[in-house]
Amino acid sequence: MPIRHLVWFRRDLRDFDQAALFHALGESASVYTVFVFDTTILAGLPRADRRVEFIWHCVAELKRALRASGGELLVRHGDPVELIPRLAQELGITAVYCNRDYEPLALRRDALVADRLAGLGIDFRQYKDQVIFERDDILTAAHHPYTVFTPYKNTWLKRLGQADLDSYPVRERLARLAPCPDEPMPSLAALGFEATDLGALNVVPGMDGGMALLEAFGQRIDRYKTLRDFPAKKGVSYLSVHLRFGTVSIRELARFAWNHGGEGAMCWLNELIWREFYQQLLWHFPQVASESFKPAYRDLVFPNDEEWFAAWCEGRTGYPLVDAAMRQLNGSGYMHNRLRMVTASFLVKDLLIDWRWGEHYFAEKLLDYDLASNNGGWQWAASTGCDAQPYFRIFNPVTQSEKFDPEGRFIRRYVPELAALDNKAIHAPWLANSLPVGFRLGRDYPAPLVDHAAQREAALALYQRAS
Template sequence: MKQRLAICWLRRDLRLHDHAALYHALRKHSAVLPVFIFDRNILDALQKPFDLRVQFIHEQLRQLKGQLRALGSDLCVLYDYAGQAWQHILNTYEVEAVYANHDYEPYARKRDNEVAELLKTHHIPFYTFKDQVIFEKSEVVKSDGTPYSVFTPYARKWKAQLNDFYLRSYPTEKYFSSFLKPGEELPMPSLEAMGFRAKSFVFPPCEIREDIIRNYHNTRDLPALDEGTSRLGVHLRFGTVSIRELARKAQAWNATYLNELIWREFFMMILWHHPRVVTHAFKEAYDHIPWQQNEELFRRWCEGTTGYPLVDAGMRQLNASGYMHNRLRMLTASFLCKHLLIDWRLGEAYFASKLLDYELSSNNGGWQWAAGTGCDAAPYFRIFNPWTQQKKFDPDNRFVSRWVPEWQTKDYPKPVVEHASARERAIDFYKRHIRQT
């Protein structure tokens, strides 16, 4: 006879504490089994055998599995296409209900709709909850009900609506006795079984540092400072930290840091209301720009050999570590689009393939901001000067010297373009090709 239980489907919420879907599942059912699916629709598109994000998820799942085993329960981890994985679950267990947290990306919405239809044919309810943001979808909109497209008024409304209700944690621990007690340990696929291998790599700890956040407004633009930012991006991306806990502390400690959390939600809201931005400019007037097709310049940008030390340092940091300081994300993106006139979508895809904390909404929003094509974008005539940026944000050249040690030698390449002429060319290029409305 099949075991009767409820499922909590984990996706980008890899923790047991302060977890909306898990809280509701544990409260309403006496046998709850957490499930994670390594979705082949996603994994098959990744470069193998190394992907630090898959490795990070696998490590977090091993930790979760250990926590659940200590509670007498376990974690079910599957490797398959989502629909087939769910068919396997339904063949194995008598499922009373499925609980999950909202995901806002186009593929995730399509996948969830398909799973919901499958569950419906088996008369199994599928309950979903807000968890990875404070405000979602249309919770922060203009007075006429339409979504914002400019950050400042959105942030003002976001803060005005915020109260303790939205920041309250879900006390999942009160209901841990409701986890399923499966007896035998459930198997978990190894990285190798999924076609991946582990690199020797130390991921940033999931630690909310008060000293860093309180001083964030002073240190956030200095890439040479290893503790100038919280390095919690990957933990927000995969939900190993609670956004409610982080927002509570940001509200108490640093308004600038809180603003960064609001930017994240702003871009998620934009993606929800305007899914076309994944492949198109938010500003339609920019959709027909004839970007330059220069594979050599794109390669030089990717590998960090443009002849601009701070740009190259940022790209080399990304390639080596899966991380890039936010100031350098803006600089390198602006350089690709405006100095080299190369399509922002190519740069966005490159970042997507490398960033450990890759988030579709934020990556897309940041790139469109830099290219001038997005909502609330840097105007096309605002073009970062890489030399000025280096002087201002790496005044002692500590960061540049760490990642581009040859930058003051004859071995370092000459700049691929000259800044002043590239700036003039970019302004003229945009002016000629933006479609006037």
């Protein structure tokens, strides 16, 4: 019986530099590929979900690419625990290949798939692909996981070698894809979803979209360190969603930064290392997905005012930069990284609302949602995680606004009712000596929901009681 392998695509939607695909093609002359729209994940999502549409377009592009190389991407809709073993058995597969995922639910899913495949006499082979270093690759001298970023980063950089950045030459082997009859891909409607405003938002899915963003960012990476904190400026890479779904390769990005060198590139590489720091934390400490990393802060008694939470979600707190950021998120599925920190700090330490409420809201809205990074970022801002900012460090939303949106350009874009205010008043309208004729605070734009100074003291007291 000929050796046949099956590659199961998940968050690695590309036909280049893909570890599982490379190894499968190297060990068999007949390789099938599959992607599963997982109903256990999709259930409960709104019909108009930008992420589902983004993935759908990525899968469609990958399907076209593999078909052009003589293969076919089989696309299924259902529970992969049932579908993958069944498909492997139908095709006479010897081994199923995939790239490792590190999220708790994904680990449980893969364990179930592996168990069922073993019962059929089929191997389940997994590879490192979405990170440079995974699991126990980076440990302290005492063989413990790092819980502070800087020593983790230093060890990461010391450990890094050229082999860690080398690409897998997948396309040299694509002739080994198993020929299959063309199989139509289920439409969004057949999956239970509908088209969104993704195109109008200028979000280009797939490998082509990721490559275009990388090429554009390469032209301005030298200015990354100086521009990255200013949401009205084009300073960041915008590649996070492509990293999330693997339409770009982490090796490609890290290699580009490392070889380019310079202050901007090294600052960006530092952010890629933060991503891996949070990934290894989630793998070593899966409990952080639902509770504070620091035991002392697991029982913080947040007041959790639901009306205040609704105001935060909807961008009507009366703090212009916070409201602009939340409206950006709600309208586009994206939020600038500096603003993720500002809005998170405001929710937890000004409104005194449990960080998990905000984390869950971001999980619903972010196009680039990633459990490890989202959880890590929220716990950093809430001072409940490892390597978090100390609880007594509380972002002042007004000074953050004045520093990182000094001309109010970002605020004017997302809070247009404040467009007529001058560059000083726009950061804190309630403190302005004068406001435009006809503009009334409390009618045309909300008065501040809370007093920052008073809430800062309340937050300090709350954390001190738990310490």
